[in-house]
Amino acid sequence: MNLDGLDAEDGTAPTSHHLGPLTPLRRWLGVAFLSLAYMLNYVDRQMLPVLIEPIRRDIHLSDTQIGLLSGTLFAIFYTVMSIPIAAVADRVRRATVVSAACFGWSLFTGLSGMVGSFAQLAGARIAVAVGEAGGLSPSLSIVSDYFPPRLRARAVGILTAFAPLGVLIGALGGGLIAQAYGWRMAFIIPALFGMVLAPAIYFLVAEPVRGVSDNARPAPPTRSSFASVAKLFVRYPSLGLAALSGGICSVITNAAMGWTPALMMRGYGATLGDVAFYYGPVVGIGLMGGALLGGWLVSALLGRSVRAFMLVPAAAMLLCTPLFAIALTASHWPTMLALLFLPAMMMSATIPPIVAYALEVAPPNARSMTSALLMVVVNLIGIGMGPLLVGMVSDLFRPVGGDDSIRMAMLATLLPTMMLAATILYLASRHITRDRARVSSDWR
Numbered sequence: 341m342n343l344d345g346l347d348a349e350d351g352t353a354p355t356s357h358h359l360g361p362l363t364p365l366r367r368w369l370g371v372a373f374l375s376l377a378y379m380l381n382y383v384d385r386q387m388l389p390v391l392i393e394p395i396r397r398d399i400h401l402s403d404t405q406i407g408l409l410s411g412t413l414f415a416i417f418y419t420v421m422s423i424p425i426a427a428v429a430d431r432v433r434r435a436t437v438v439s440a441a442c443f444g445w446s447l448f449t450g451l452s453g454m455v456g457s458f459a460q461l462a463g464a465r466i467a468v469a470v471g472e473a474g475g476l477s478p479s480l481s482i483v484s485d486y487f488p489p490r491l492r493a494r495a496v497g498i499l500t501a502f503a504p505l506g507v508l509i510g511a512l513g514g515g516l517i518a519q520a521y522g523w524r525m526a527f528i529i530p531a532l533f534g535m536v537l538a539p540a541i542y543f544l545v546a547e548p549v550r551g552v553s554d555n556a557r558p559a560p561p562t563r564s565s566f567a568s569v570a571k572l573f574v575r576y577p578s579l580g581l582a583a584l585s586g587g588i589c590s591v592i593t594n595a596a597m598g599w600t601p602a603l604m605m606r607g608y609g610a611t612l613g614d615v616a617f618y619y620g621p622v623v624g625i626g627l628m629g630g631a632l633l634g635g636w637l638v639s640a641l642l643g644r645s646v647r648a649f650m651l652v653p654a655a656a657m658l659l660c661t662p663l664f665a666i667a668l669t670a671s672h673w674p675t676m677l678a679l680l681f682l683p684a685m686m687m688s689a690t691i692p693p694i695v696a697y698a699l700e701v702a703p704p705n706a707r708s709m710t711s712a713l714l715m716v717v718v719n720l721i722g723i724g725m726g727p728l729l730v731g732m733v734s735d736l737f738r739p740v741g742g743d744d745s746i747r748m749a750m751l752a753t754l755l756p757t758m759m760l761a762a763t764i765l766y767l768a769s770r771h772i773t774r775d776r777a778r779v780s781s782d783w784r
Contacts, residue, residue: 362546367486370435370545371495374479375502377442377541380534381472382506384449387514387530388465389598390615391523393605395461398523403738405458407731410598413462414469415724419716421473423566426712430705434478439542441478445471446534453527477712484699484707485548490642493649493696497635500692501628504684507597508624515616551704569709572701576775579701581768582650582694583717588761589653589690590722591729592754596664596687597623598727599734600680603746608673618677626681630656630688638693646776647769649697653690654765660686661758668751690761691718697772701779729753 388395392406401409429437448467455461479499487495510530517526573580601619604610634652641648660683667679695711702710733749741748 362486362548366546367548370486371483371498373537373541373545374438374482375499376537377438377475377534378479378499379502379506379509380442380446380530380537381475382503383510383513383530384445384468384472384506384527386507386510386597386620387526390511390514390601390612390619391518391526392602394518394523394612399455399457399461401458403731403735404728406602407728409458409462409465410594410723410727410731412724412728414465415719415722417466417469418473418723419720421470422477422712422716422719423709425474426477426708427566429474429478429481429708433547434482434708435541435545435547437474437478438482438545439538441471441474442534442541443471443538445475446531446538447471449534450528450531453524453531476715477708480695480699480711481550481707482545482548484702485550485704489700491639492699493635493638493642493693495635496696496699497632497692500635500688500695501631504624504627504629504631504688506624507627508620511601511620511624512616513620515612515620519613519616550707566709569702569706569713572710573713576701576771576778578650578768578771578775579698581764581771582697583714584721585650585653585761585764585768586691586694586714586718587721588757588764589657589687589694590718591726592657592660592722592757592761593627593687593690593726594722595726595730595754596683596750597627599730599746599750603750604673604676606743607747608676610673614673618674622677622681623684626684627688630685631692633685634689635692635696637689638696646772649693649700649772650765650769652693654762654769656686656689657758657762657765661755661762664758665751665755668747690765694718701775 388410392401392410395401396406425437425441445468448464448471452461452464452468455464480496483495483499484492513530514526517529573583600623601615604615604619605612634656637652638648641652645651663679663686664683667676667683670676670679695714698710698714699707730746730749730753733753734745737745737748737752
């Protein structure tokens with residue numbers, strides 16, 4: 341690929357719209373702050389599953405209501421708002437969008453600790469979802485302009501690896517704070533960090549010139565519309581199938597990670613302290629390692645075959661299926677958590693390659709919109725259906741399963757879903773070579 345004007349080794353763009361020349365230090369500083377924002381995003385998301393038992397007892401929630409709070413309500417508003425926010429991000433300074441979003445979701449995370457009913461908590465979580473809709477897509481767009489295509493999967497893997505770090509901090513920190521000061525304070529403290537991080541993102545994240553890392557792919561003269569970007573998912577079957585498989589993989593991850601803390605406490609008799617000390621570190625490190633591994637493997641294997649974008653996550657799902665079944669049939673929660681480490685890695689290894697492929701297909705002036713559309717599918721299916729599906733099935737199984745109904749629901753719903761995801765990812769891989777040739781003629 342022609343990399344004129346780009347450092348062939350580190351992908352350093354020569355200029356930016358903010359802070360002057362985009363040096364390697366400024367590029368990695370930008371990645372660091374965007375990653376911290378994404379981490380805080382998941383600190384907030386993970387605290388709700390960890391704290392759900394004391395919240396449930398305090399404001400009297402059913403498992404279906406828990407599923408709505410953890411998944412469907414969040415997913416609907418997250419996905420609805422991500423499109424207009426992405427459209428704005430493709431036209432203005434993207435770091436400003438991320439900064440404003442970080443401040444907004446942090447404010448309403450804090451307000452989540454001040455509610456007294458299901459309706460109030462639902463309202464706060466909806467507002468959090470609207471804020472978080474402005475975080476990831478502009479961040480991915482910025483990172484894609486920091487790095488050349490061959491390094492993007494690794495860069496995306498680094499960014500997305502901070503989500504599991506957020507899971508770890510949310511579980512460990514949220515549990516410890518809740519034990520010491522109550523569940524309400526567990527929402528308020530991280531909100532303060534987010535409101536401090538937001539201005540740092542505004543002032544310190546450099547804005548790269550759009551498409552600067554794709555000199556061989558000049559941007560079209562006009563801005564891409566929502567309709568034109570949506571057509572990419574039809575024109576390139578590999579992209580459409582990748583989005584669908586990403587949604588199914590997200591069902592698995594969100595349902596598994598969202599319900600495991602409740603399974604530990606309700607099914608195994610673990611305490612909130614047990615969840616804080618052990619669930620967060622074990623699962624968080626597993627998820628983080630998986631995100632890094634997925635991005636690294638794709639970057640390493642792309643020289644052999646471009647199908648690696650889809651075959652790596654397909655293999656991860658195939659391996660995850662038996663490992664997850666073994667973990668959930670363990671007799672004691674410490675054994676279950678130890679066995680859950682590898683399935684967590686496999687789940688987290690799926691999304692970075694899918695996101696990197698979407699950024700590879702997208703035109704430079706529409707990467708926020710393309711990644712937003714991808715995340716609409718991923719989150720609407722994954723967050724919207726995953727926790728709610730397990731919660732509804734758990735309520736159905738409760739008359740016969742009692743406190744074991746969560747385990748029964750997770751096994752009944754997630755194992756076949758893993759096999760479905762692997763199948764669709766394999767089908768997507770079969771279209772990649774032809775679709776990449778179309779991309780070359782369309783955008784290069």
